Amino acid sequence: MATETTAESASACVGPNGSAIGMPQLCGEWVGNQVFWLILALVAIYFVLxxxxxxxxxxxxAERQGTITSDLAKAEELKAQAEEAERAYEKALAEARSEAQKIAEETRAEIRQQVQDAQDKADAEIAARTAESEKQIAEIRASALANVETVAKDTAEALVAALGVNADKSALDAAVDKRIEG
Known part of the structure; x- marks a missing residue:
């Protein structure tokens, strides 16, 4: 009988050979034991965590937050430096453009002056050549007039001689001079 009571006192979840019948987790007699070990495991996990x-x-x-904060501060600093560099670049670019404009204007003025000087020199040379040409023309005209006068006197003398009239050379010259003058 003693063995029967022991077998009866054994659980309905355990078979006669001592192995579990079905799923032991679903056995209602073991719920208290499972809850105890669950609470013990959760407390142990809580303390470890x-x-x-x-x-x-x-x-x-905290380290990541510090890194992020430091990186953001560094990024703001770099952004400020980049903006400063951009302003400096824009200023330098404006100065360079201004300087280039100034140099270009100086070069244009210098070229205009050189052109004006060359034009003045050419005008002076043209005026000198014109005066020289007019002088030569005047000399040629005077020479031509003298030659015309000589040719007119010789022609008059030849005509008078051809007509058979004996005329004085000085009288013929005076008549030609009078006729040439108008």
């Missing part, structure tokens, strides 16, 4: 894992995670998060 609270004392070991969470401080490490918090340290990593």
């Amino acid at each position: 609270d004392r070991v894992a969470l401080p490490r995670i918090q340290a990593i998060l």
Whole structure:
């Protein structure tokens, strides 16, 4: 009988050979035992997380936050430096453009002056050549008039001689001079 009571006192979840019948997790007699070990495991996990894992995670998060904050500050500083560099670049570019404009204007003025000087020199040379040409023309005209007078006197003398009239050379010259003058 004693063995019967022991067998009866054994659970309905355990078979006669000591193995579990069905799924032991679903056995209602073992629920208290399972709850105890569940609470014990959760408390152990909580203490491990609270004392070991969470401080490490918090340290990593704080380090990341510090890195992010430092990177943002550095980015703001670099942005300010970039804006400063851009302003300096724009200023230098404006100065360079202004200087280029000034140099271009000076060069244009210099070229205009050179052109004006060359034109004045050419005008002076043309005026000198014109005066010289007019002088030569006047000399040629005077020479031509003298030659015309000589030719007219010789022609008059030849005509008078051809007509058979004996005329004085000085009288013929005076008549030709009078006729040439108008």
